[in-house]
Every structure is written in structure tokens, then in C-alpha cells.
Amino acid sequence: MDIRIKNLLENLPANLTHLKMQVQGSSETLSLIRRVIAASVQHLRLSNALLNDIKLATTEACTNVIKHAYKFDESMSFELEIKTSDKIFAVEVFYEDPGFVPENIPVPDLNEIKEGGLGVFIIRNIMDHVDYKTDQQSGKVKLLMVKILDKLTSDGGQSED
Amino acid sequence: MDIRIKNLLENLPANLTHLKMQVQGSSETLSLIRRVIAASVQHLRLSNALLNDIKLATTEACTNVIKHAYKFDESMSFELEIKTSDKIFAVEVFYEDPGFVPENIPVPDLNEIKEGGLGVFIIRNIMDHVDYKTDQQSGKVKLLMVKILDKLTSDGGQSED
């Protein structure tokens, strides 16, 4: 992990907003997740581009849980944990996927146009830090994604404001 | 506890949204809380009146924590747990207040106009169930507030839509 991100994560500031959501593994909840994220960072006055990047990366991660790990089984649920300050947006996704090997996620060839395979690419492009941790014993996965909000040293979103 | 509310709480439906927030004991966070509540129930399409009632009661409860229990000490924090379905809105507030005796909360005389003392009155008026549980040992308080959303059998908010 980048030393700067490690420091930010270990020294989360006092004005932290900490939010945990337990959500049903249904694609219907994706818009709810985006709304809650927007509500929880509104006071930070992020640019539209940056806010959308954060919503986008989080949605892609949750979509993968619903689609690949849970195969659209709506009786499953997963957990989101969001920590934000004016310096950092960190979101963790906790879910179950025995046998999941993150190293096997293919890297897409953008020259070859396909109907899928862009979700993780988008996540990695937007987020400053992406880390899947799997526990072979329990089959639990923890996906950590971090975006640095501090505009001076990050690119401040993928698009112009 | 009313048997109907007990039943609803014990048999929470599968389409539950479950949200936990850890918030700093600062009055600045009150608007954040209202935004997250609105975001988390938007899909239920509640009437404006009902949505505002829920925001109002929750804010009053959090204001009391910040003001009375924490005396505006912003180094303190408290937890909100929100559970919603199309039938019920339940919110629990977890905070610390050694020595708090809920029975001592005065009931206001509305004929005598004062500058305070209306918060708990408003909460009790809006919510269908309000219960403070204190643990003398740890000084921890758990405030549970429940609003039934099912319009046919509740009054559906304090005001006309």
C-alpha cells in the first residue's frame, strides 16, 4: 500500500463520518447506495466529477458482489462501510465468496470491444487504492477502496469539473 | 410495547434497509443525519409530511444527546442505527450518559410558553413507540423510536400532505 494512503487510513481525522450499511444482495439497492453516499459526503462539496467517480466505483464493486459472488440470489446480503473526511473517501465491501481468487480477475484489452469485463478496470482507474482480502477458511471477502480527496496532490476526479 | 409494534420489530421483513452511522457529537452533523435518512427511505416514496416527521424526531433525539448528554463536547460520538422497510421506520440512538433517568424528563405544559422543553414532547407525538433503555453499570443509553409507515392503520404523519 502507498505510504501516503497507509498514513491517511491509520490517522483518520476526528471529523470523520463513519457509516455502515447492511444491504440486500439485490440490484435494486444500487441506487439506494449511491444516494446514501451522496448524502454522506454532501458537506464536503466535492466536484460533480469526483462524486460521480466515487459512486461509480462503489456501484461497480457492489454490482460484482450481486452478479458474480451472489449470482443474483436476493436472499444474500453484504455490508458497506464508508469512512469519509475532507482528506479521504474509504469504502469497504464485506461479502461472502468462497473460492474467489482476486488475482484471477482479468485485465481487459480495451482494443477488443466486449460487452463486459470493464467493472474492475473502472474501479482501479478511479480509486487510489484497491485491495481484495479473502479469508479461505470462512469464504469472506473484504474489498477496500480508497480515494484521496485532497485536490492538490490527487487528480481530483477523472474528468474536468 | 404495543403488540403490533412488537410483532413488526420481531418480524422485520426481508426487504429491510439496515444502516448504522457513527457520528461525531457535533451539531454540525445534524443535517448530515437528515440527508442520510432521506436518502435511505427515498425508495419508499413517503409523503413529505411523514418524511419530515421522521427527520424531526430523529434530529430532536440527536440534539438532546449533543446538548444534554454530551454538553456540546465534540470529542464524543454516538451511534445511529436505522432499519426501514415499507412497513416500519425504526431508529436507535446509542450514546453515553451515566446517571440519566428517562423518567425525569419533564412533560411540558403547552399553555406556558417557554424557550425549551419541547424536544421529547415532539418525539413522543410523532413516533408510535419511544423507549429509553439505560444501563446503570456502563452508563450507556439506548433510545429506540419506531414509526409505523403503513398508512391504513397509522395517521400517516402529523400534517396533511
Added chain:
Amino acid sequence: MKIDRLRDESKKLKVFSIEGELDVHHVKNLKSEILEELEPAGWIYELNMDKVTYLDSSGLGMLVYLKKEISKHEGRLVISNLHEPVRNVFSLTKLDSFFEIT
């Protein structure tokens, strides 16, 4: 929270147009800003709440306080343009008859 001020010397009227959410966090500011504007006697202080989207018991408490202070200055507090759900908080607490609401 934002306050727009309008002063009409001939009518002895001050209009405060308030924008935002009146909870305990925003109430302190508003209170001191209006207290600063109190005039000797006979003035009307109108709080235009057209752009107030939220009000709770902290907001009500401040309004009660302001009305009492304004009365001491022999003035009148008038509250205008209440929207539902803000109006609802007044009726819930039976304060709609205490205040002069237009």
C-alpha cells in the same frame, strides 16, 4: 444558513429573509444576528421563512426568545411564508397561536 435584510424606515419595518435549516446548529447565529438589529420602539420585525426547509424545537425556542426580546423593545415579531412541513412544527406544539403568523 443565509439571511437577507431589508429595512423600510418609513414603515418601521425590518424583513429578515432566512434560507436554510433551523436546527440547534444554525439557530445561534440567527439569534445574535437579529438581536443586533433591534431598534428602540415601535418596529415590526418580519421573519420571512419562505426558504426555511426545516425547523425543530431549537428553532422554535429561538423564536420564542426573539418574540420576548422584541416585546421588551416594544416591537412586533411577524413570521411569514411558512411552508409545510415547517408550519406543522408550530401546530404540533400549539405555538401557532402564540406567534403572529401571516
Added chain:
Amino acid sequence: MKIDRLRDESKKLKVFSIEGELDVHHVKNLKSEILEELEPAGWIYELNMDKVTYLDSSGLGMLVYLKKEISKHEGRLVISNLHEPVRNVFSLTKLDSFFEIT
């Protein structure tokens, strides 16, 4: 999600004005609704995205699929009125040159 349809026989043009968020939940509907409207040959299918406020890889995947299907029907897919941040998802994935965007 809402779709408004407009059909211009003389120009062999169909315009689908889409409103909403294009994530995996809403994509299925849209896909089948447009596939139903495919005509034999030579038609232009315009997706007006003026009111699309969100699009992700699931939405992109559907668009890639639609473009391929439309090509099989010797038609043209045109995407119009992309707003930032939706346009951003196209450029991030380099699909802005694959699609005909106006």
C-alpha cells in the same frame, strides 16, 4: 427508468429518450425494449441520453451489445446528448471512439 419513443418513417429514424440511471438493475429492461423495435435494414436508432444521470459498466455493456445487434440489422446506433459525468465513463473505457456520439 422511463423511455420516450419517437418514430420518423420518412427519415427511417427512431429516437429513444431515456430517463434515469443506467446500472445493472435498469439495463435489462432497456435492452429488451430497444431490441423489440429493431427494423429490417437501413434505420438509425438514436439514444437520447439527455436525462440519463448515471451510467456504469453494465450500461456500457448493454450499449456495446445493442450496437452489435443493430449492425446485424444493417442499422446505425447514435448516442446523443451525453452529459458529464456520463460522457466520462465512455472516455475512461476508451469507448468514445467505438460509438457514434453526437
